[in-house]
Amino acid sequence: MKNVHLIQHTHWDREWYFTENDSKALLYYFMDDLASRLENDPALGPFTLDAQTVVLDDYLEIAPENKQRITKLIQEGRILIGPWYSQTDFLVVSAESMTRNLLLGINDAEKFGPVMNIGYVPDSFGQMEQLPMLLNEFDIDRAVIWRGWSEHEVSTTEFNWQSENGSSVTAAVLPWGYGCAKWLPTEPLEALPVMLEKARKQSEFAASECIMLPNGNDQSPFEYQVPGMLDKINAGQKEFNFINSSFEQFFDELQENSNHLPLFKGELLSPKYMRIHRGIFSTRMDIKLLNAEFEKTVSRYLEPLLTLNMFNGLPYPQNAVNNIWREAMKSHAHDSIGCCNSDRVNSMVANRLQSGIEVAQQLIELNFKKLCDGIKAVQDGTKIIIFNSIPKKRDSFVEFVIYTPQASFSLSDAAGEPVRYQITAESKQDMSTIIQELSNETTTTWYRKLTIQADVKDIPAYGYKTIYLNENLPAAGNVQPVEVNEHEISNEWLQLKLNDDASITLTDKRSGIIYSNVFELVDGSDEGDNYNFSPLQKDCLVSSIGQPVSCRTFKGELSSTLKLSHTLCVPKNISERRTGKCTTQLLVELELTIAADKPFVNAKVIVHNNIEDHRIQLLFPTQVSRTSHCADQPFGLISRENRPAAMDLWEQEKWTEAPVALYPMQSTVIMNDQRNGLAVVADGIREYQIHEEKQDCIAVTLLRSVGWLGQADLTYRPGRASGMVLPSPDSQIQGSHEFELTLIPQHNGSDKTFWKLTEELKTEPLVYVGTDWSRFRMNKYAASYADEVSLFEWDTELHFSTIKKAENSDDMIIRAYNPSFNTLETGTFTSSSSVCRVNLAESRQDNSGTKVLPCTPVTLKVEK
Template sequence: MSHAKRAHIISHTHWDREWYLPYEKHHMRLVSLMDSLLDRLDQGPDFKSFYLDGQTIIIEDYLQVRPDQKDRLVKHIQDGRIIIGPWYILQDAFLTSGEANVRNMQVGHRDAKRYGTPSKIGYYPDTFGLVGQTPQLMRQAGIDNVFFGRGVKPTGFNNTVSDGSYESSFSELLWEGSDGSRVLGILFANWYSNGNEIPVDVEEARKYWGRKLADAEKYASTRELLYMNGCDHQPIQLDLPEAIRTAQQLFPDVEFVHSNFADYLAAVEQSLDRELSKVKGELRSQRTDGWGTLVNTASARVYLKQMNQAGQALLEKVAEPLASLAHLLGQEYPHDRFTYAWKTLMQNHPHDSICGCSVDEVHREMVTRFDKSRHVAETIIADSARRIADEVDTTGFERWGKDACPFVVFNTSGWERSDVLSVELDAARLYFREGLPLAETTRRMNELDLSGRILVDSEGKEVACTVEDLGLQFGYDLPDDCFRQPYSCRRVRITFEAENVPALGLRTYAWVRKSGSAATSLAASSSLLAGKRGMENEWLKVDISNNGSFTVTDKQTGRIYKELGIYENVGDIGNEYMFKQPDGTEALTTRELRAEIRVLEDTPYRAAYEIIHHWEIPASADEVLDREQRELIYYPQRTAQRSKHTVPLIIRTVISLSRGGKGVVVEASFNNGAKDHRLRVLFPTDIVSTTHKVDSMFEVVVRENKPAPEWENPSNTQHQQAFVDVSDAAAGLTVANLGLNEYEVLQDGRNTIAVTLLRAVGELGDWGLFPTPEAQCLGEHTVRLEIIPHNGDGITNGAYAEAYQFQIPWTAEQTGIHAGAWAPDTAVVAWSGAGLAFSSLKVNPDSGDLMLRWYNMSGHQSELNCSAASSAAGDLFSGEAYWSNILEERIDEGNRIILKHAIDSSSAPGCSIHAGPCEIVTVGVSKNK
C-alpha cells in the first residue's frame, strides 16, 4: 500500500546536563533514563533506536555511575540502536570560540569512535541562534545537514513558537554559509518535542494526530513529516511501538515509522520536488519581534564569560602553540592532558551553562571547572616554556656576570607583537638543601644588593623598565627525579615594553648589573604625558575631560573621537535570558558627573591615568518586581520600576597608552552593591555608516545597525567575541574586549558602541520561577577593553589583528646562562596572506603532524604562504604539507597546496595554499619518516 504521507518518529531526549536543577540532580535522572533505555532495547527490536542528543558526554556521565553497564551500552551502539555524536557537548554558538567548537567536534568524533560510529548529524536543537560559519564547519566535518530550533522563527515563554512569517517557507531550507558552503537545514518548526508523549489510547491518539499531522504539514516541503518524540530531560516513551501501531490503525493513509535522522534525511532528499528557501549567514532571529531571542544571556553573569575567554585563550592561543614548539625540540606533546583540559572547559559550554541562565548552584560548579581547566593549561604552559627556554642560547649574557637573570618572552599570537608586560624574576635563591639556618637565609636574601641593574636585550641594548622589589619570597621546585626543593628568594617585578617579538616566536632579555659595555637605546625615554590631562605617542593623542570621558585623536587619519568612556546605568526587570528596562525610565550616565583624575604612571614606555567616579544609582527594582516574578508575568509585560533608595557605585577606571600602542587600553573596576540593573560603557564613533563589523566564530561578520522591520524590542543588543567595529571608507573605531560578549550600536545619531559590563538580575526566567540571587553579581568586578582607531579597513591596517592579540596573554620564563639550539630571538613559522587571521597551532594526536589553521576575514580570495622561519623549525617542511579539514583528516582535492622546497640558501622550505573568501584553512605538516 502506498501512503500519501510518512511520519518519521525519532526517539530522543534533550539532555541539559545542568539548568533548573544542579548537575548531580540532573545526573541522577540521566542514570535512571539510561537504565530504562537499555532495558527497553534488551526487550526486543520493536523499539528500534534512540538518538542520544548528539553529545557523547552523556556516555561519560552514565558510565561514571554505571561502569558495569558498558558492554550493554556498546552493544546497542554498535547495533545502531543508540545513535551517538557528533559532538562532545551541545555548546552555545556565539559565546564559545571557533577553536572550542572545533575541539568539541574533534573530541566528540574521537569518543564516539571508541564505541561505534559517530552520527553525521549537525544537531543544534536548542542553541540560541547559530553563527554564519556553521555550514562550512559542518561540511568540513563531513556533515551535510543542520537540525536546529532557533534563529529564524520567534520562540517565546516556555518554548512556545509563533506561526508568524519567518525567513524560510518550509521547515526544510537551504542554509548557505559565509564562504558559500551549503547544507540542508531542518527547522524544528513545531519544536523538538512535537512528537512527545504519543497516546496509545485510540480516542486520545485520534485527537493527538489530527492536530499533529496538520501542524507538521503546515511547514513541510515534502510528504516526509518529522516528529521528535522527547523533550528536555524527557523520560523515554517505552510504549512507543504500541503508540505507533495505534496511529497506523487510525490513519491508514499515513505511514508511521520509528525512524532516525539518517533515514529521515534520505527520504526528504528523495522526495524534494520544489525549490527551497535559501537562508544565508547568521541565524540570530533577525526577522522576529526581538523579544524571545535570548541574546541577553551574553551579559548574564559576565564573570563566567570572562573566565571562559581566559580559559579558551590559555588553551588554544598559548598552551597548544607552546607545546607544539616544545614538541619540535623533542618534548612529548601532552595529548591526554589537553583532552582533559578541553573537556573540563567544554563542560561549561552548553547554552544553559555558559549563557549564565541556570540556578546558582550550577554556576558555582562552573567556576570550579574553569579553575581546573586553567590549572591544567598553566601546567602545560610552564612545562613547555621551561623546555623551550632551556634550548635558547643565552651565552651572550655571560659578559654581564654570573648574577645575570635571563628570561624568554614568548609571543604565541599569529602576528609580530609589541606591548608592555610585567615579568617576575628571582634575583637570587637559597635552597633549603644548602643547610643554612633559616635566619641566615633570610638575612642574605634581605641584604641582597639590587642596585645598579638594568634590563638589556639579546644584543646588549638597554631597555627602559620599572623594577618593583617584591622582597623576600618562598618558592619551590618539583623536580622529576627527586623530592620537592623549597627555597627562599628575592623577587622583583620588571615592567617594560617588549618590541617586535616575532609571531609564534620569542625574544630573550636579561636583568643584569650595569657595565660600561651597555649600548643604550633610551633616546625615546621622554614622557608620554601631554597637555593638562593627556597622553600622546606616534599614533594617538588622548585628552581627558572633567567628567572622566576622553577624546582620542587618530594622528594617521586626523579623525577625532569624543566623549569616549561615559558610563550608562539603567534598571533591568528581566531575567537571565532577556533584558527589560522599566517602562518610562531614562538612563543615568556619568556625563554630568565630575570625576577625580590623577596621573597613575609616567614611564618612557607607558602613561596611565586613574579616573574615579562617585555615583549614586537605584538600589534595586521596586517591590512590584517580586510580585510580578511570583505571578510569572512574562517579562515584556512587567510594570515594575526602579527603587527610590540609592547605593553608591564607585568606578575606578585606568586608561593607558604605551609608546608603540595602536590602541588605548581601558580597565574599569567597581564593587556592585545594586540589584536589577545594567551597566554599560559608551564609545560614540560619529561615523556615518548603516552597518558595522563584529568578530564571530572564524568570521568578521557585517551586521545592520538598524534592526529589521519585524523587530519590536526597544533593545537591539547583539553578540560579539573579540571586538566590534564601526567604520567608513576613511576611518573606523574598533572596540576590543575580554569576555564582554554583549554590545549594541545605538540609534542615537552617533553610532555609539555600547558594551555591557554588568547585568544584575534575580531570576532564571523561562518556564517558572527560579530565584537566582547570585545572578545579581554583587561584589568586585574588573573589565578590560582596548579602543583602536584606524583608517577604515580593520583587516588590512592591522586593527583586527591588534584586537585578537589583546585576547592573548604573554608568557615569560626565567632561565639560566647556557648554550642552546635556538637563537635568543627566534621565530619558528613565518606566514603571510592578505586578509587572513591565524587561529591555531597544535599536534595531531594520531599522526603526530603539526596542524596549523587560518581563516579568511575577507570576502576575497587570498593566498597563504607558510614557511620555516628559522633553523628552529628544523626540517619542518622537509616532508609534506597537506590540506586538512577541521577533523584533521587529510583532504586529497586537486592541487590546493603547493610544497615549496628551498631553492637556495636564502629561501626557506614551505608551502602555498589558496584561501577562498571566508574560508577556514587547515594545513597539516608532516616530517620525512
C-alpha cells in the first residue's frame, strides 16, 4: 500500500494582480484563523507557511501583539517556517541575492524556533542548475520543486539532483503543482473519490510507494477539517494510506529508497506540464535594470566600502544593510521580479528597488566623505578616490563627473605624475542645484559639467588610490577627442566600421576574421503578455540594416567612438504589424567605443520607445558552426543547446508552452569554436535567444513592450491565459531606456585573459570626487588615512562576488567563484589576519582543499 503524505500549506503571493497592502489585510485574518484552529485542536498541524519568513514580517507588522502566540506554535512544530526570506526567482536575480535570501531567511527564522530544512520552491518559473549547490552550502540536502520538470529530463518525480560541482539533493517534484489537492470536500464520503483520484495522479511518475499530496493553494485558508477525515478515508479503501504529514516526514520515508533514485544533472526548464513563462526575463526591462543596479550597488560597492571603513574604525550599519536586502527581496519573488503583475504592483516593485538604491548610494557617499576627510593629501588640488572592490591589483579606465569653471585642468597621482584623461561629455551646470549655499543667490553660477575618462594605473587590490584634480595647472596632452569625417574606429586588435547600408563590421586583426552585421537592431512583433513573448505567425521584422542612420566619429588618445542614430520605420502597434504597415519612426542611439588598449567594444544603446506591442533585439553573428553555446548562471557557467531537441515534440505532445531557445543569463553569453567566436557581457540585460533560422547568432533582447498581464492562445503558449486577463498599459514601457554591454571577439577561446576581462567589466572601480559640495554636512571623523591603501590581495583566477561583514561577528567575508568549466586553484590570499574557508551560510568551515571545481563559490572569513 502506498503512503500518501498529506501536507497542509498555503502559497503566499505577497503581490501579483493584487498589492502587498491587499495581502497584508488578508494575512491578518488568515494568521488569526490558523493560530486559533491550531490552539483549539492539538491534533491539527503541522502547517507549512510557504517556507518564507517575510510572511511573518508582514504579519507582525500589523499584529505585533501576536508574536508570542505565533512563536509558541512554531516552537511546538505546529507551524513550519523557513528557510527562505521570500520565494525568490532563480533565473533573473543574482547569486548574491539568492545567498542573502537564504542567509537572512534562516537567521530570521531561528529567532522564532526550528527552521524547516527543506529547499521548498513551489512556484519558481524554472529551476537553475545551481540549486543543489546553493542548498548544500546551507546544509540542506532535500528540495521540493514544481515547474520545469518532465519525464524527458528525468523519468521519475523523485530523483537525486546534482549540480556541476557534485553538490546533490534528493529532489521531489509536485507534478501537478502545489494546489493539486486544494479545497477538498469536508465530508469523508465526498472527499474519498476526490482524494483517490488525486493520489493516483500524483503516483503516475513516482519512484517509490511514498507520495506527496499538497493540500493548499494561493492565499488559501487552512483546511482544518481534512486531517480529521483521514482515518475514515483510510478505512473506506485499501489502495492508499493517507497520513497527515510534512515534507520532512515524506523525505524520511523516501530516504530508504534514495540510493535507487535516478540521477539528474542540469537545469529544469521544461514547460511540458507546467508553464515556465519564457518571457519574464525581458518583461519590464526598466525594472530589470533597476534590480541589476541595486544588486551591483549593494554587493559590489556598498558592502565592500563599508567593510573597508569598518577596518578603519568606522561603524558598520549592518541592520541598515540587511534591511536594504530584505526590502529588495520582497521584489525578488517570482511574480514580483518577473514583473507579471498589475501595473500598480509593478510600480511598487520598482519603488522598493529604487529606494534601496537611494539608501545604498547615500551610504556610499557618506562613507566616501568620511574616508576622504581622513586622507592626508600629498599633492595640491581636489582629492579623487579610486576604490577597487576586487581583491586584485589593476589598471583601469575610470569614469567620473566634475564641475569646473576652468577651461583647463590637470590630473596627477601621488608622485605628481600626470594621469592621462579624456573628456567624453560636456554640458552646462547651474551650480545652485549642486552647492546648497548658492541656492538663495539672485544670479546663476554656471560651471562646465564634464564626464571624464581617466587612465589610472596600479590601483591597489581591495583598496583605494588617490589622484588629484588641479584646476590651476594645464592638462598634459590632448584631452578633447577630435571629430573626424570617417565611419570607422580601430586599435591594435580591432577595427569597427559602419558601412553604407547601415550595417556594422568588426574585424579581429589577430585572426583576420571579419564579423559582419554585428550590432544589427531587429524590431519585431510581440502580441504576448507579461509572462510570455509571442510573435505574430507572419511577423513584420524591421532591421536597422538598410534604414537611415547618422554617424559622428570621435577619436581620442584613450578611446574612439562611433555615435550612431538609427531611424527605423516601424509599425506603431500590433494592428499595424498584422497589416505590415509602417507609420512610425523608432529612434535608437548606439554609441560604440573602442579603447586604445583593450580588445573589446563597449556599447551604450538608448531606445526611445514610442511604439507598442513589439520586441527589439541586438544581433551578433558569430560564424561558429556548433550545436551548443555557453552562458553564465549564478556562481558559474552553463552549456545549452542552440536548438532544444524538445522543439520537435512540444506540439504533438501538447506541451503548455514552446521550449524555444529563449534563455536567461546573469550577464554573459558565449559562442565559440574553442578558439574564435564572440562573447557578449551585458550590464543588467537578462535575456538572449538563439533563433532557429540563425543558429550561429546571439540575439540579445533589449526590451519588449506588451499591454496585458495575461492573454490566451499565444503563439508559443496555447490555451488559457496565464495570470489574469487584465490590461497592463505601463508594460508598454514608453520613453527612453538605456542599455550597456560589451562585445568581446575571442581569439583563444575562454582563456585566462578572457575571464580576467569579463571580471573587470562586471566590477569597474568606483570614483569619489572629494569636493565640499555634499548634500549633507557632517563633523569630520578624527582619523588619518594614507592616500593609498590595500587591505588584502587574492591572487586567483576566481571571480569576485562580494566583500561584507560577517552576519554574527565583526569578521570579514570575502566571496569568489569559479566562472569556468575548468578546475581552478584557490590561489594565494595575502593578509595579516587569520583566514579560513566557510560555506555561504558562514556557519561552518569548509576544508575542501585548494582545488575549486566549476560552478563553485569560495567564501573566506578574515578575522578582524
